Amino acid sequence: MTALLSICGLSVVARLAGGDLRLLDDVDIDVDRGRIVGVVGESGSGKTTLARTVVGLLERNVDVEQGRVTLAGDEVVAPGVDRTDRVRGSAVGMVFQDASRSLNPLMKVGTQLAEVLRRHVRGITRAEVERRSVEVLAQMRITDPARVLGSYPHQLSGGLRQRVAIGLAVVTRPALVIADECTTALDVTTQTKVVGLFRTLVDELGIGLLFVTHDLMLASDLCDRIAVMSGGRVVEQGAADQVLDEPQQEYTRRLLAAIPSWS
Template sequence: MTEALLSIEGLRTVFRSGMGEIAAVDGVSLSVPRGRTLGIVGESGCGKSMLSLSVMRLVPPPGRVAAGRVLLEGRDLLTLPKAEMRDVRGREVAMIFQEPMTSLNPVHSIGDQIMEAMRAHEPRAGAAELRDRAIAALARVRIPAPERRFTEYPHQLSGGMRQRVMIAMALACSPKLLIADEPTTALDVTVQAQILDLLRELQSETGMSIILITHDLGVVAEMADEVAVMYAGRVAERGPARAIFEDPQHPYTLGLLGSIPRLDEERETLLAIEGSVPPPFALPPGCRFAPRCPFAISPCNAAPPPLRDIADAHEAACIRAPIEASLALGNAA
């Protein structure tokens, strides 16, 4: 097996509220091999983005990481002093945030913002050197006329261009791990394909690892080597991408895959997952998916099921697994 660059062990992130502490991420364990892509998929509110912010130690108050470890090459990021963690961000682990227009400063030029990211980690570099490197970074992400774009402002660029700028900023210091949180949100399919191709090319050139966070299963199928499916703050299923798509073993994964059209199948109707995600302050005592699951039986409500091996490197948190992937959700026994 490929050596893990990042290992997340039992991560729990909570928020204080009038009803006590609410867990947005609850006991998540994942690993990211060197040079590989881990796709994290799930509905909005399942904890994907909060997981990435926990790794970066950017959880907004009143949230906090309550338990677990985040090991980058064996070093626990959660125990580092703040100054050391600031040095890790950008240099070793970088992040592309969900909406570039809110992540880029509207009153500073594109070039100034890229140089600022470089200057934070290389304070001795001169202005001319930083300028040349920032322009080279823009060219690296296939932005045409990078010298001119260097002087422009975020509002002067298209959505696809702004996303490329965010990638250029993230890769400015050649990180070992790139966390891409919904990198193709709100982009049309042509630009989306260009951004994904760009990430693949840059990964091939640099050997970096990628955590790709998305709700788009098509993006995951195209990009990821391994996949983790999250539901209500926990990992419902994880394994090689091929196994997840060809032989899903959790009813939630079955529902997600059954809700999208496929070119290799003829179906008059798509499947739908009944109900809605339970609020974090009113989670069921057993399996969190049980109230929506057509496979649920009485033991499902007794205790949260742990992830367990179904096949080689393929795990699912379901007491009824293995499940035949050919079963329709509406025809569960």
């Protein structure tokens, strides 16, 4: 069966005045429908560059040197090829690290959801926009959707803002969602709720989720598979319990050893 997302031999370089800097080196990762793949590693390992490559949000001086990215078998990224504008926001949703920055502070939540729906769902009616906006906030386990729809982002708690950001990513019913360190700024209790929400969304909607995080324990709670990155390369990947219980690479063992123990 064709993977929902297939990243094959992907290498990405930054063109700098002093020469080229390789950001990703021959990366291979697949994400299937209804599955969660965690991409873990320390800062600078290439996790965010990978996520941004998939959705076509690279800086102007950053190029795909080799490899390709396919979505449901269709090529969207390759050297000299960028078809991400066709799928970003419709077939692929993105949740960023800081919800307060990804939400427009001058627009009410309802207006932002409506804008996304009108941009990506052809021919949608006003009634359908309203229905789906309420529906997606209910899916986010928001108990008072009407109040949130009429609120500005600054009027919401950090946890609610992050739920709204996730709602914006899934309101168009994409096949794939990419979450880039989206729980980092949250307290532990809220983080746990958001992780549970992702698991529910994947199970109920059958989407694929690429979950980028530096937190191995968080990945172990959520992900079906884990890819460990270091220096722009995937150094180890496999089933989550296999990678965490029987790590084969020294780098993975060092990451696990760095996790605080409270015993």
